[in-house]
Amino acid sequence: MTAKVIDGKAFASNVRAQVATHVTRLKEVNGLTPGLAVVLVGEDPASEVYVRNKGKQTVEVGMNSYEHKLPAETSEEDLLALISRLNADPAVHGILVQLPLPGHLDSDLVINSIDPAKDVDGFHISNVGLLGTGQKSMVPCTPLGCLMMLRDHHGSLSGLNAVVVGRSNIVGKPMAQLLLADSCTVTIAHSRTKDLASVCRGADILVAAVGRPEMIPGDWVKPGATVIDVGINRIERDGKKKLVGDVEYGSAAEVAGAITPVPGGVGPMTIACLLANTLTACCRAHGLPEPEGLTA
Numbered sequence: 653m654t655a656k657v658i659d660g661k662a663f664a665s666n667v668r669a670q671v672a673t674h675v676t677r678l679k680e681v682n683g684l685t686p687g688l689a690v691v692l693v694g695e696d697p698a699s700e701v702y703v704r705n706k707g708k709q710t711v712e713v714g715m716n717s718y719e720h721k722l723p724a725e726t727s728e729e730d731l732l733a734l735i736s737r738l739n740a741d742p743a744v745h746g747i748l749v750q751l752p753l754p755g756h757l758d759s760d761l762v763i764n765s766i767d768p769a770k771d772v773d774g775f776h777i778s779n780v781g782l783l784g785t786g787q788k789s790m791v792p793c794t795p796l797g798c799l800m801m802l803r804d805h806h807g808s809l810s811g812l813n814a815v816v817v818g819r820s821n822i823v824g825k826p827m828a829q830l831l832l833a834d835s836c837t838v839t840i841a842h843s844r845t846k847d848l849a850s851v852c853r854g855a856d857i858l859v860a861a862v863g864r865p866e867m868i869p870g871d872w873v874k875p876g877a878t879v880i881d882v883g884i885n886r887i888e889r890d891g892k893k894k895l896v897g898d899v900e901y902g903s904a905a906e907v908a909g910a911i912t913p914v915p916g917g918v919g920p921m922t923i924a925c926l927l928a929n930t931l932t933a934c935c936r937a938h939g940l941p942e943p944e945g946l947t948a
């Protein structure tokens with residue numbers, strides 16, 4: 653079997669087009685323009701690229717983008733003061749602090765200082781709790797993107813065996829909650845899981861989010877399974893720099909029914925879902941109906 657390749661770039665472009673249509677209507681009918689504030693502390697090169705792309709795509713869908721670039725040595729007090737101002741600003745519907753933060757800043761403290769209604773990353777402890785208890789929340793962007801692609805491919809996910817490899821707060825745990833809410837039977841596996849290979853072989857849906865280059869080979873994949881590769885690992889091979897996922901793409905694509913590539917799979921969906929979440933936050937802030945198909 654050769655797997656169907658799930659094209660995240662095309663999917664993300666479609667999500668952005670839907671967001672743009674809603675934004676146009678919000679402006680025309682309600683006189684509202686959703687606004688997203690992105691805060692970057694320090695000069696991490698990958699983060700700078702992500703933040704630049706976030707700002708560019710925010711403007712492209714017709715929203716207002718507010719970028720705050722702070723020096724690496726910014727104090728916690730100054731960062732919290734900025735977030736407090738953004739929380740109070742009615743033009744800002746979404747706030748995002750780019751991760752990772754420099755080591756002297758307490759990420760949990762910073763994230764939990766964001767107004768949960770504006771927490772478009774879905775990382776605030778209130779949103780984590782709401783998601784875990786099946787209540788309306790802001791949903792983390794990467795898992796939301798994975799869910800959209802899975803729903804599109806399968807229709808219903810009900811009753812499917814899903815294995816999520818990785819237990820991070822940003823991807824693994826929220827992904828598992830979303831799959832559970834869609835009535836999958838969910839296993840969260842990780843580096844200490846016994847016989848990880850056979851756990852993975854039981855998965856109809858295999859989500860790899862461990863951050864270890866090509867850790868999952870094709871013979872861990874159940875024939876016909878859907879493989880969602882969240883890994884973004886920069887490696888050097890034959891003297892060339894390369895981006896690979898957590899799954900060994902070549903061997904897995906021979907066995908799987910469908911698979912996301914790296915690059916061009918899950919990655920582009922992260923920013924598309926950030927825009928969708930900002931739109932959702934704006935609609936909720938103004939008591940308007942939420943955009944259909946763009947939330948969990």
Ligand SMILES: Nc1nc2c(c(=O)[nH]1)N[C@@H](CN(C=O)c1ccc(C(=O)N[C@@H](CCC(=O)O)C(=O)O)cc1)CN2
Nearest residue numbers: 702749750751752773793915916917918919920922923
């Ligand atoms: N506050 C947050 N910080 C971080 C998040 C997040 O969701 N919120 N996620 C990642 C970085 N990230 C967005 O911030 C992100 C990662 C990857 C991509 C992407 O499009 N990847 C491309 C490859 C791009 C490349 O060449 O590097 C792909 O997979 O095709 C977008 C956004 C950590 N921090």
